[in-house]
Amino acid sequence: AISLVDVDKVYRPSRDVEVVALRGATLTVERGEIVALMGPSGSGKTTALNIMGTLDRPTRGRVYVAGFDVTEADEGFLEALRLHYIGFVFQSINLVPSLTALENVALPMLAAGYPRHEAYRKARLLLDAVGLLDRAGHYPHQLSGGQQQRVAIARALANMPLILILDEPTSNVDVATARALLTLFREINSVLGTTIVMATHDPEVASIAGKVVYVRGGVVSRSAVKLAE
Amino acid sequence: AISLVDVDKVYRPSRDVEVVALRGATLTVERGEIVALMGPSGSGKTTALNIMGTLDRPTRGRVYVAGFDVTEADEGFLEALRLHYIGFVFQSINLVPSLTALENVALPMLAAGYPRHEAYRKARLLLDAVGLLDRAGHYPHQLSGGQQQRVAIARALANMPLILILDEPTSNVDVATARALLTLFREINSVLGTTIVMATHDPEVASIAGKVVYVRGGVVSRSAVKLAE
Numbered sequence: 001a002i003s004l005v006d007v008d009k010v011y012r013p014s015r016d017v018e019v020v021a022l023r024g025a026t027l028t029v030e031r032g033e034i035v036a037l038m039g040p041s042g043s044g045k046t047t048a049l050n051i052m053g054t055l056d057r058p059t060r061g062r063v064y065v066a067g068f069d070v071t072e073a074d075e076g077f078l079e080a081l082r083l084h085y086i087g088f089v090f091q092s093i094n095l096v097p098s099l100t101a102l103e104n105v106a107l108p109m110l111a112a113g114y115p116r117h118e119a120y121r122k123a124r125l126l127l128d129a130v131g132l133l134d135r136a137g138h139y140p141h142q143l144s145g146g147q148q149q150r151v152a153i154a155r156a157l158a159n160m161p162l163i164l165i166l167d168e169p170t171s172n173v174d175v176a177t178a179r180a181l182l183t184l185f186r187e188i189n190s191v192l193g194t195t196i197v198m199a200t201h202d203p204e205v206a207s208i209a210g211k212v213v214y215v216r217g218g219v220v221s222r223s224a225v226k227l228a229e
Numbered sequence: 230a231i232s233l234v235d236v237d238k239v240y241r242p243s244r245d246v247e248v249v250a251l252r253g254a255t256l257t258v259e260r261g262e263i264v265a266l267m268g269p270s271g272s273g274k275t276t277a278l279n280i281m282g283t284l285d286r287p288t289r290g291r292v293y294v295a296g297f298d299v300t301e302a303d304e305g306f307l308e309a310l311r312l313h314y315i316g317f318v319f320q321s322i323n324l325v326p327s328l329t330a331l332e333n334v335a336l337p338m339l340a341a342g343y344p345r346h347e348a349y350r351k352a353r354l355l356l357d358a359v360g361l362l363d364r365a366g367h368y369p370h371q372l373s374g375g376q377q378q379r380v381a382i383a384r385a386l387a388n389m390p391l392i393l394i395l396d397e398p399t400s401n402v403d404v405a406t407a408r409a410l411l412t413l414f415r416e417i418n419s420v421l422g423t424t425i426v427m428a429t430h431d432p433e434v435a436s437i438a439g440k441v442v443y444v445r446g447g448v449v450s451r452s453a454v455k456l457a458e
């Protein structure tokens with residue numbers, strides 16, 4: 001489903017400063033797999049997820065998504081790929097502040113051409129699945145941190161994506177809510193066959209993955225830890 | 230140091246909707262104490278912290294900070310109280326996007342009248358204390374999620390506040406970094422006598438508190454769990 005082949009990512013925050021966020025990263029996530037990235041703060045997890053999800057381009061190396069070599073694909077193609085095939089939950093959540101929870105979840109479906117009433121019907125179902133149907137009319141600033149994160153999860157599921165990219169998806173919720181979300185992810189993976197790649201600092205979240213990959217100082221470990229089923 | 234006495238907080242997101250975020254909340258944090266608030270997502274922790282830190286006003290009830298009844302205090306007085314006595318780490322981090330990490334940490338000291346070179350010298354020490362001296366020149370968008378959170382912690386410590394209010398301070402960092410931060414908080418509390426109130430979903434974070442208070446559906450438990458030292 002997704003592979004990075006010998007990927008470097010080098011940032012230049014200013015003329016004389018270079019930060020190597022990824023160095024020779026090689027990683028394959030098979031279709032229908034759940035893979036977790038773990039590693040210290042600043043090690044390169046978000047950078048790797050952004051490149052895998054075609055939100056950012058590598059400085060060197062190749063990126064393959066759903067069989068396509070997307071390394072130099074044009075932006076229009078990548079936008080369509082993301083809209084129809086890839087769901088994101090950003091570490092910084094990123095809800096649209098001027099839209100309600102319901103509108104935020106419906107937006108990807110409206111953009112994909114769904115009829116309006118159908119998009120809102122499904123958005124209600126998705127909000128219900130994350131326990132927030134009663135907050136449908138709230139704007140992001142009228143929700144708690146954990147509630148915003150759950151709206152972002154519902155939005156990522158909107159177009160029944162092939163691939164789900166989750167960046168610290170449970171960092172703002174309590175243990176019980178996190179467990180309910182993990183059950184939801186596991187069900188989506190087993191019923192729909194959705195491929196899931198996630199960054200997490202929580203061992204319990206990583207425990208739903210079939211494979212855990214460690215990232216340290218921009219280096220992605222070649223050997224993945226296979227967890228017992 | 231801080232008390233809530235029979236505090237309600239009611240939001241009105243729209244004309245016909247009322248959300249009771251806090252209901253009769255009564256809570257006292259003694260000077261030099263470390264208190265943790267725990268509870269499900271949406272239960273009222275951030276609302277309670279914002280009122281304790283004078284960032285928001287209760288709908289009913291009284292609020293006392295450092296001996297003052299701040300319930301109806303004027304905004305100018307509260308701004309000075311916050312600047313000199315209270316350090317915040319927001320759940321949504323809230324760094325100033327157009328300032329570097331160093332400038333973000335120096336800002337509260339410049340606002341409090343510190344000489345420029347002194348503010349920057351101290352800001353460098355604080356960034357070093359959270360392990361980010363090498364990112365001093367980065368803007369928030371050039372930092373990882375966990376690095377941004379650590380810059381926010383350094384900023385909260387800038388004016389050596391009497392009271393530190395931390396809203397999920399380790400949600401974006403790995404376990405090892407979180408432990409290092411907890412040691413920093415514990416040292417600040419024991420060496421400077423700083424009062425610390427924090428919201429967390431992580432039992433390990435709560436374990437540095439002398440008292441854990443549970444919040445559920447806007448109701449703050451009266452009995453606190455005293456942890457063995």
Ligand SMILES: Nc1ncnc2c1ncn2[C@@H]1O[C@H](COP(=O)(O)OP(=O)(O)OP(=O)(O)O)[C@@H](O)[C@H]1O
Binds near residue numbers: 145146172248
């Ligand atoms: N401006 C607002 N308007 C309406 N409702 C609000 C507003 N702000 C918060 N709420 C509601 O108040 C309740 C308490 O929110 P609060 O942010 O205090 O929760 P929390 O315990 O910090 O949750 P989390 O663990 O998810 O951060 C929530 O149900 C939320 O939807």
Ligand SMILES: Nc1ncnc2c1ncn2[C@@H]1O[C@H](COP(=O)(O)OP(=O)(O)OP(=O)(O)O)[C@@H](O)[C@H]1O
Binds near residue numbers: 021375
């Ligand atoms: N735009 C940028 N310019 C310069 N450096 C950057 C930029 N974005 C990220 N970095 C650096 O790249 C490194 C990797 O960042 P990344 O966000 O991938 O880390 P992470 O593993 O997700 O960390 P966390 O667990 O804190 O979220 C960090 O050291 C960070 O400072």
Ligand SMILES: [Mg+2]
Binds near residue numbers: 047199
């Ligand atoms: Mg990250």
Ligand SMILES: [Mg+2]
Binds near residue numbers: 146274276320396428
């Ligand atoms: Mg909160």
